[in-house]
Amino acid sequence: MSNKGDEKNQSAVDEDYKLVSLCQKGNIEAFEALVGKHQKKMLNIAFRMIGSYEEACEVVQDAFLSAYRAIGKFRGEARFATWLYTIVINLSKNRRKQMKVQFHREGPSIDNPTDTEDGQIRRDPPDPEPSILEQMEKKEVQARVQKCLNTLEDEYREVLVLRDIQGFSYEEIRDILKIPEGTVKSRVFRARDALKDRLKKTFGDL
Amino acid sequence: MECKDIREKLSAYLEGVSSSAEKVLVEKHLHSCPQCSTALADRKRAGELLKDLEEVEPPAWLTPKIMARVRAEEEPKRNLLHKLFFPLHIKIPLEALATVFIAVVAVYVFRAVEPEMKYAPYPAPAAPIVTREEAKKPPREPVKEILAPQSKAPLKEHPPAAPPAKLSPSAPLEGPPASKKSEPLAGRQEEERKVRERESIPLATAARDARGRKKPAATPMASEVASLKPRFIGFTVNVKDLKIAASEVEKFLGQLAARKIEKESTEGKEVLTADLKGQSVEEFSEKLKAVGEIKEKSLPLDISEENISIRVEIVSTP
Numbered sequence: 001m002s003n004k005g006d007e008k009n010q011s012a013v014d015e016d017y018k019l020v021s022l023c024q025k026g027n028i029e030a031f032e033a034l035v036g037k038h039q040k041k042m043l044n045i046a047f048r049m050i051g052s053y054e055e056a057c058e059v060v061q062d063a064f065l066s067a068y069r070a071i072g073k074f075r076g077e078a079r080f081a082t083w084l085y086t087i088v089i090n091l092s093k094n095r096r097k098q099m100k101v102q103f104h105r106e107g108p109s110i111d112n113p114t115d116t117e118d119g120q121i122r123r124d125p126p127d128p129e130p131s132i133l134e135q136m137e138k139k140e141v142q143a144r145v146q147k148c149l150n151t152l153e154d155e156y157r158e159v160l161v162l163r164d165i166q167g168f169s170y171e172e173i174r175d176i177l178k179i180p181e182g183t184v185k186s187r188v189f190r191a192r193d194a195l196k197d198r199l200k201k202t203f204g205d206l
Numbered sequence: 207m208e209c210k211d212i213r214e215k216l217s218a219y220l221e222g223v224s225s226s227a228e229k230v231l232v233e234k235h236l237h238s239c240p241q242c243s244t245a246l247a248d249r250k251r252a253g254e255l256l257k258d259l260e261e262v263e264p265p266a267w268l269t270p271k272i273m274a275r276v277r278a279e280e281e282p283k284r285n286l287l288h289k290l291f292f293p294l295h296i297k298i299p300l301e302a303l304a305t306v307f308i309a310v311v312a313v314y315v316f317r318a319v320e321p322e323m324k325y326a327p328y329p330a331p332a333a334p335i336v337t338r339e340e341a342k343k344p345p346r347e348p349v350k351e352i353l354a355p356q357s358k359a360p361l362k363e364h365p366p367a368a369p370p371a372k373l374s375p376s377a378p379l380e381g382p383p384a385s386k387k388s389e390p391l392a393g394r395q396e397e398e399r400k401v402r403e404r405e406s407i408p409l410a411t412a413a414r415d416a417r418g419r420k421k422p423a424a425t426p427m428a429s430e431v432a433s434l435k436p437r438f439i440g441f442t443v444n445v446k447d448l449k450i451a452a453s454e455v456e457k458f459l460g461q462l463a464a465r466k467i468e469k470e471s472t473e474g475k476e477v478l479t480a481d482l483k484g485q486s487v488e489e490f491s492e493k494l495k496a497v498g499e500i501k502e503k504s505l506p507l508d509i510s511e512e513n514i515s516i517r518v519e520i521v522s523t524p
Contacts, residue, residue, distance in 0.1 A: 065276060
């Protein structure tokens with residue numbers, strides 16, 4: 001199974017290289033093919049990083065545009081996809097910073113849980129009902145999980161998005177975030193711990 | 207081992223990446239510690255909740271929008287390239303076409319205005335010549351003679367025709383036949399003059415030819431050309447003895463190398479005609495004074511360079 005998966009992965013990588021080299025020769029259609037191939041993953045990373053679908057769409061556009069501008073500099077040391085994910089993660093973090101600045105100017109919104117001065121989420125008191133999670137709609141659960149994710153620090157959120165949501169290997173995460181693999185691992189463990197605490201506070205018992 | 211230490215290892219344990227020794231340690235602790243078991247369950251659940259997060263689908267407009275922005279990015283570069291290479295595929299044929307068009311128009315315009323361009327410089331100086339020549343020749347040949355050749359080569363033939371009209375039968379080659387006693391009608395002359403004045407502009411073309419012929423008059427061919435159009439001077443001499451005077455005049459003409467000397471005798475009047483060189487006219491006039499009392503009928507403005515037709519009427523005074 002894993003061998004088949006590797007082969008498939010490898011052929012996708014080779015295809016990417018072909019398309020990238022076409023792009024570097026000025027073939028816009030080849031870039032369109034790359035966009036079609038990677039936009040879904042890019043959007044999901046951005047969406048989980050930012051928590052807003054619309055903003056994520058904007059970030060993905062910006063990311064692809066940045067990739068197009070810089071594609072001449074892409075030398076193939078890393079996989080093209082990894083290179084793209086690095087771009088979208090960085091742009092997502094930047095967008096979050098912009099949104100925070102905007103939020104501080106415009107004031108808190110009722111819909112979005114927000115960081116308080118001590119960095120904690122301002123939240124409703126824990127629900128007395130222990131099994132409330134089971135009673136909630138699936139979408140509602142997902143929205144709440146996303147909100148918890150939003151309250152995490154960037155360095156925790158990004159490893160959780162990449163590791164637990166997108167399922168990248170520690171090696172891949174190391175390449176995307178450009179940090180040592182050991183740091184990735186310890187960060188993932190601490191991030192889960194932090195998220196678990198947030199989830200417990202949101203849902204009561206898990 | 208403390209619960210705190212165990213909980214730090216729970217993630218690794220859940221992922222199955224902890225060492226076997228750690229694994230044994232954690233499992234041993236979990237059996238005896240319900241809080242840590244709950245913590246493990248919570249982490250498991252948290253991981254599941256994350257994995258359960260559904261993927262979102264990109265909107266249909268995402269790719270087109272990205273590509274529109276990419277192409278918009280590319281546009282200025284292409285515009286620059288277009289400016290640089292535009293001549294190669296459109297500009298050069300366009301310029302070639304324009305050049306051909308201009309050439310064709312130029313040729314067409316040149317052909318359309320060609321006749322005017324040829325003769326345009328001439329009319330102004332030529333017109334006065336026509337009128338001047340006319341002014342110099344009060345006695346005119348009959349209207350018929352003038353009008354007929356006019357259409358062909360007016361000025362070439364008229365000047366020589368004018369003076370000998372009455373008296374010189376041996377007029378230059380192309381001259382109209384001398385009509386002996388036909389006195390030009392003053393009325394008709396006047397009318398004819400008007401006609402010619404009106405026609406002075408169309409005549410300009412012919413005047414050019416006349417000019418063309420006049421110019422070489424200063425060359426060795428001058429006498430020959432000049433003989434074609436002698437001027438006319440009439441003298442009337444009052445003498446006592448007709449015969450003697452006539453022979454004297456004839457002698458003077460001979461001395462002055464006059465040509466075509468002719469003598470006509472009528473009652474109480476001797477008429478001599480001859481062609482004389484311009485420069486000799488004055489001398490001849492002086493000599494005539496010795497013969498008798500003379501009246502000059504007309505004098506050309508410039509007599510020095512042309513052959514002059516002389517007509518001397520010798521009239522006896524009682």
